[in-house]
Amino acid sequence: MSQHRPGGLSELPEATVARLPEYLRALHGLAEAGHDTVSSEGLATAAGVNSAKLRKDLSHLGSYGTRGVGYDVALLIEQIEYVLGLTQHRAVALVGVGNLGHALAGYAGFATRGFRIAALFDADPAQIGEVISGLTVHHIRELPRIAAEESISIGVIATPAGAAQAVADQLVAVGVTGILNFAPCVLSVPEGVDVRKVDLAIELQILSFHEHRKAAAGSAGPTASLTALPGGMAGNGASGGNQEAVGS
Known part of the structure; x- marks a missing residue:
């Protein structure tokens, strides 16, 4: 080869x-x-x-x-x-140790795929000091010190949406240039910082569309299209109005 x-x-x-x-x-x-x-x-x-x-x-x-x-x-x-770039075994900081954060922190598959969860953070005093998969949960204010000690380059945000932007700002401030965002919101980051968004609700909504389409095709044949949209939305494009949403 x-x-x-x-x-x-x-x-x-x-x-x-x-x-x-x-x-x-x-x-x-x-x-x-x-x-x-x-x-x-x-x-x-x-x-x-x-x-x-x-x-x-x-x-x-x-x-x-x-x-x-x-x-x-x-x-x-x-x-x-x-x-x-998986040969470098990049260090990852996980912020937010609620139900999702607990699951991510305990996932053994990261280590076999070139990553290691190096630190866990939260702002909830009730979570601080908890040990998950051998890692102690630190307060988010300790992020600068631990990020430097662990050479963290990737951050995972598993916080509620309202806290996600502030967490992203803190991650960027300590030199993190890659963020995986599980919070249901859009983050604003500087140029040079890469963000990947994982929104399970969106994925379910897309699956719902496919189920809806299959049901519509089965009940009315392949020509059952968007003419039944509420408010006659499917026909609005014929008048020459803005169709950017349809083509996006």
């Missing part, structure tokens, strides 16, 4: 980067099952993508596989982990 470590990480397409963790998850599963090699079709099936897209993605990494053999699983894991 032809492989090299790409020098221009900034040139990787965002869509490819977004799929690499899925390939890595599938590869780890294959390795645990005892597979040394995998075909592009087999890896694509395990990752839930089509094989042509997978081959194109991996070609950006310099991985082309070997005809009749496929991809070396261990080497491909190593390469994807390098591209994703």
Whole structure:
């Protein structure tokens, strides 16, 4: 298999980067099952993508596989982990140890995927001093000291929405440049700080749409479209009004 470590990480397409963790998850599963090699079709099936897209993605990494053999699983894991920066085992600070925070703090899978939860924080006096998975919950005011001691570069926000922006500001102030936000709100951060938002309610709403669409198709056929929207909303675009929301 032809492989090299790409020098221009900034040139990787965002869509490819977004799929690499899925390939890595599938590869780890294959390795645990005892597979040394995998075909592009087999890896694509395990990752839930089509094989042509997978081959194109991996070609950006310099991985082309070997005809009749496929991809070396261990080497491909190593390469994807390098591209994703997982070989550095980045330290993560988790802020907010309510129900969700407890679950995240106790999740053992982070350590096997290149991360370590290095510190837990909260502002609730009732939570301070609690030990979760071997880590003591600190008051958020201790963030500057502990962030420096642990070289924390990523922050996870699992607070209520009303506290999330203040927490983000504090994380940015101590040099955190990557934030995973579980709070149901939009954060404002400086340029150079990356935010990924996880909103479970939004994901459920999208699933609800798909269920609604299937039910509508089953009851009225494929032509049952948006004409039944409340207030006749589906027909408003015909008058030449602003249709940005429809096309967004």
